[in-house]
Amino acid sequence: MTFSLHRRTLHYGGDVVLHTATSGAIAGLDELYLRLEAGADRGWGSVRINIDYLSGIPAARVVSQVVERCRAWQTLDDIHALRRHLETDEALSRPARALFDQTLADAEARRAGLPLARWLNPQATAARIESNQTLFWGDEATLDGQARRYRERGFRELKLRVGVADFDTDLRRIAQVRRIVGAEVALAIDVNGGWSPEQAAHYLERLAPLALDYVEQPLPAGDWDGLAWLASRHATPLLLDESLASHADIDALASQPLHVGAHLKLVKLGGVTPLMAAAKRVLSQGRRLMIGQMNEGAAATATAAHCAIALGATRGELYGADGLIDDPFTGLRYANGSLDIPMTSGIGLEWPDALDAFSEVPA
Numbered sequence: 001m002t003f004s005l006h007r008r009t010l011h012y013g014g015d016v017v018l019h020t021a022t023s024g025a026i027a028g029l030d031e032l033y034l035r036l037e038a039g040a041d042r043g044w045g046s047v048r049i050n051i052d053y054l055s056g057i058p059a060a061r062v063v064s065q066v067v068e069r070c071r072a073w074q075t076l077d078d079i080h081a082l083r084r085h086l087e088t089d090e091a092l093s094r095p096a097r098a099l100f101d102q103t104l105a106d107a108e109a110r111r112a113g114l115p116l117a118r119w120l121n122p123q124a125t126a127a128r129i130e131s132n133q134t135l136f137w138g139d140e141a142t143l144d145g146q147a148r149r150y151r152e153r154g155f156r157e158l159k160l161r162v163g164v165a166d167f168d169t170d171l172r173r174i175a176q177v178r179r180i181v182g183a184e185v186a187l188a189i190d191v192n193g194g195w196s197p198e199q200a201a202h203y204l205e206r207l208a209p210l211a212l213d214y215v216e217q218p219l220p221a222g223d224w225d226g227l228a229w230l231a232s233r234h235a236t237p238l239l240l241d242e243s244l245a246s247h248a249d250i251d252a253l254a255s256q257p258l259h260v261g262a263h264l265k266l267v268k269l270g271g272v273t274p275l276m277a278a279a280k281r282v283l284s285q286g287r288r289l290m291i292g293q294m295n296e297g298a299a300a301t302a303t304a305a306h307c308a309i310a311l312g313a314t315r316g317e318l319y320g321a322d323g324l325i326d327d328p329f330t331g332l333r334y335a336n337g338s339l340d341i342p343m344t345s346g347i348g349l350e351w352p353d354a355l356d357a358f359s360e361v362p363a
Helices: 059-073 079-088 094-112 116-120 140-152 167-181 197-210 224-233 247-253 272-284 298-310
Strands: 002-010 018-020 024-026 029-038 041-048 128-131 133-135 157-161 186-190 238-240 260-265 289-292 333-335 338-340
Touching: 002 059, 029 059, 029 079, 029 094, 041 094, 041 298, 059 094, 079 094, 094 116, 094 272, 094 298, 116 272, 116 298, 128 298, 133 140, 140 167, 157 167, 167 186, 167 197, 197 224, 224 238, 247 260, 247 272, 260 272, 272 289, 272 298, 289 298
Parallel strands: 133 157, 157 186, 238 260, 260 289
Antiparallel strands: 002 029, 018 024, 029 041, 128 338, 333 338
16 A cells, blocks of 8 residues: 655635634645555545644644554555554544545545445435635725625625624624625624623624524534523524534534534544534434535545535535635636536546645655
């Protein structure tokens, strides 16, 4: 078994700057790519690793873990043996696990000659999924321009990041976007855990006239009692993101009112296998489910899209690769409010030759 590991920083063009209340401004996406070959089997995947503001795990630790496992697992005979080792390795961080799991899922689907979505669910046929685009923090002229362009490009779901400034500023910016995009566009906000239960109760009252589609992560992760108190007082749909990073978190979600839903991500849960298991549990509870991602490149975006399609979703938060100017993977297309993905084998994207010569990390 041969592993090839590469690292590259990706950048958005134009006026797009990744900036949330928890991350601050981030200049680029630190992407780690893995390719494996085992006999006739091959597969690849990627994760973004400069996400310690979410995961608490430094990029250097993720790289170190991946390099260690590549060296240890290169003696394995086939991808079935790799799957067994991955499933029993409890020391791997979730970003490192996600990289191996996504790469392995791509290889398993390619072995079967199926698109990943159809390998996960034989009934999956769609090659297009509507995408919820995000408006990050920035000056108001930039916000106006981004909102107008998304509307002109046909996107009908937008999410505005809040919590960087005071609430009155946020409220003005949300109302500004609502005026620009009109009532036909579903508008949501992401608080990134920045409110207390008391603040959230007050702010949701003031937000009611703006008819938000949902409010994401209003409270800090782990405040399940505060969330239950808040949800008992407001019917506004709530989605949890940072709160859902383990099977125990999905267990805790089950005790919440049904208008508390889930926003699940590959890198947060540890890859395709745990995400699909968690998503099926959320759906079995009758809750709203969003399959999303970090800001990530095309390979990770395609993997998330395949998972969403396999789960029967018609929409997901899949904006990560939109507007990247130096992504080595190609083949995704954002148009008319949707993301089109190739439905060939695996994730549908081929390994770019240019990546072999770029920033290889010894494995």
